[in-house]
Amino acid sequence: MEWREEGVLLSAQKHGETSVIIQVFCKEHGRHAGVVRGGASRKIAPILQPGAQLDLAWRARLEEHIGTFKVEPVKSRAAGIMDDPTALAALNAITALLAFTLPERAAHPVLFHHSVAMLDLLGTNDAWPVAYLKWELALLEEMGFGLDLETCAVTGTRDDLTYVSPKSGRAVSAEAAGEWADKLLPLPPELLGVGTGAANNVADGLLTTGFFLEHRLAHSLGDRPLPGARARLVDRLHHWNLAAD
Secondary structure: OEEEEEEEEEEEEEEOOOEEEEEEEEOOOEEEEEEEOOOOOOOOHHHOOOOOEEEEEEEOOOOOOOOEEEEEEEEOHHHHOOOOHHHHHHHHHHHHHHHHHOOEOOOOHHHHHHHHHHHHHOOOOOOHHHHHHHHHHHHHHHOOOOOEEEEEOOOOOOOOEEEEOOOOOEEEEHHHHHHHHHHOEEOOHHHHOOOOOOHHHHHHHHHHHHHHHHHHHHHHOOOOOOOHHHHHHHHHHHHHHHHHO
């Protein structure tokens, strides 16, 4: 069994004295693991950084075996944002959430393209925090926990959508929320595809997507805690926004 495809490196773990087990995300082969012989060497180790785009050749005697990878670098994303700790935190959050979430060897081509585009924004576009928020929304959608933000769950209106129900994941208007507003999650305009990308709006959006990542998605995976890399990103964005103010 063998195949060849480009993919994004999600993680690398030393295996024995000289080898490394990597997890990658590919358009056709999903999250896929394999051994890189000599992956711990000075020549190959610098290539195997999370977020890197790699040309991958996988081979195994049987399809169910872990198999081995031969890798060639295509793009090293981490190296370009080493001087930007917040963008680097975003890269680590993206790769950690994908490794945490994706079922093994199941193709998710739409999410793959969205993730590659998101990674390419880091360090090149100051609006990437809004794009990251939308990426988390897309991750929830792809994994079957998408939010319904088109109309108010109570009145059916499309106007003044301000909250999200933590129970249903549906939008709620300010009028319909009434005295229950303090029990609902915020719905900033950025989650609706509009808005200016204000720091407080992004923070509100991450509070909402984080709730569903933790209480729906992670719960479905056996109540495992979300990767710490996401919390570190949220913390970095908080301090980054304070510095900007």
